[in-house]
Amino acid sequence: MNDRSETAISTRGVTRDFPAGQDIITVLHGIDLDIRAGELTFLVGESGSGKTTLISIMCGILWPTLGDVKVFGTDIYDLTDTELVNFRLQNIGFIFQQYNLIPSIDAAANAAVPLIAQGMKVDQARERAKLLLDKLNILDQADKLPSQLSGGQQQRVAIARALVHEPRLVVCDEPTAALDAKSGRRVMDLLREVGVAEDRSVIIVTHDNRIFDLADRILVLEDGRITHDGTEMPADH
């Protein structure tokens, strides 16, 4: 951890309610949190603890009911819709649990999607994506469709897509859930290698206890509240 690192994400009093029939359920209760750049942060919690809601709010795809969220100093919910979408495109990379690759375009094109969305020409974007696929050791799979790739290879394409536009924040949802222990650790090594830097941060939502030792910081969420903040998992978990 570097004390001089800037704050990647800062949340103040983040609360989120969801309607449930006649009732209102509060999923997050006034979360105050600072996540520094240069860290690999794990967000851990049981199902229904609110971690997906918190991660969605932190990366600007779900509005909080109350509270402020700053990502690298930008109060993202003060932005207009278009500005927020553009902010995500420029600054945030996503790795989804289901990968959500586009089935009819090859691995290189899938990895290049954020660059294409930014307006780069397809050929140019594919070439840039291939550099990252090379780094992830799947350049030889660049011209294959997702259906022709193994689960691990698809995961790497998803990682390449999250990193290709060099975002400052990478958000991963259960990146190792579908992988064996060895592959899971390799993916985490890759994420640390290519995603974590002095001015970048990676947040991982997980409940995979096989990889807890790889975290720089672990946040435990229970019933919508942060109950633990440290470099290791608490003994009672």
Place this chain on the structure above:
Amino acid sequence: MLWIAIRMLTGDTTKFYGLLFGIAFSTLLITQQLTIFLNLLNLGAAGVYNNGNGEVFVMDSVSVTADVTYPMPATALDRVRSVEGVEWAVPQLRSAAAVRTIQGDLEQVVIVGVDDSTFIGMPRRLIEGNNTVLAQPDTVIIDDVGSTRMFPGLDPVGQQLELNDQRAVVRGIADTIPGFASTAVLYTTYSRALRYVPGTRNRLSLIVASPVDGISPAELVSRIENQTGLKAETREEFTDAGIQYIIDNTGIPFNFGITVALGFIVGVAIVGLTFSLFIRDNIKQFGALKAIGVTNGAIKHMVAAQAAMVGLIGYGLGLVGTIGSLYAFSSNPFFKGFFIPWQVPLISLAAVIIILVLTALIALRSVLNTEPAAVFR
């Protein structure tokens, strides 16, 4: 992003071909049926089109079309000729008759008697022979479509017919547009037609006239009606009357209307269902794109590009199918002269656009309503 949109569409081959089939089938059904409908209506005016000359047609006040006439007395011709502004006016007799061919077959025909001296009332072009053969005894000139029906595989010229118990010899073939009933038409002189078609005291079906220079057909029509009490129409009015008669007295508009409507409904159903399935299958990918930072505007453009591509290719295929089907039927004499009016492809294009806009809007709703946060669930 349009590149991705097109690849998403073409990558799902089953749905892509399903969408193309839906649009092509709708286009084919709408274009082909509208084309046949309009050409069928046009056949109602064949009697006018096949009259090579004359800008004004005069008839009894109750007559409706060239084929639905109430005979006038012979003196009507003199009354019309006496109207100032008439350059010439000639008689025409149109009547049904029964014919026995040399092979012994019975055929219903239409006899058209044209002016004995000028042959005005004959079609513009003959395929075989010329109008002067009408001066020879017992001569009739048969229309080309009718000749293929009456003399299949034979040369009609020189063939003898028994026409109401009298001899007739075919000495020419006229290039005509077939009538609505596809009955063979035998052209002969007016005086000979009177002999071939015995009937009532009044036999004059139509008077074909032309105005002198400086007088419009519409003005001459007005003068003739005012001075003779007969009904007169310009060539355009008489053409429209023939078409309107078909519309008013047959179930054709209703039947073709149902087919065209079915084409539209089938298009909406197939394309709507397939497009909705395509969007539903890709909803996670669209959600991921939205999370990554693709704007709703860009998503709309993607769906529009997909719809446009399907529409363009499907419409083209449908149009080619229509042309192909008309070409395939072109050897059938009944379809002689059939063409695709320029308005028809525009109408089917408009229908395709409506189908695609409707279905794309429905499909787009689910994409736009998808929250990006859904991809984490």
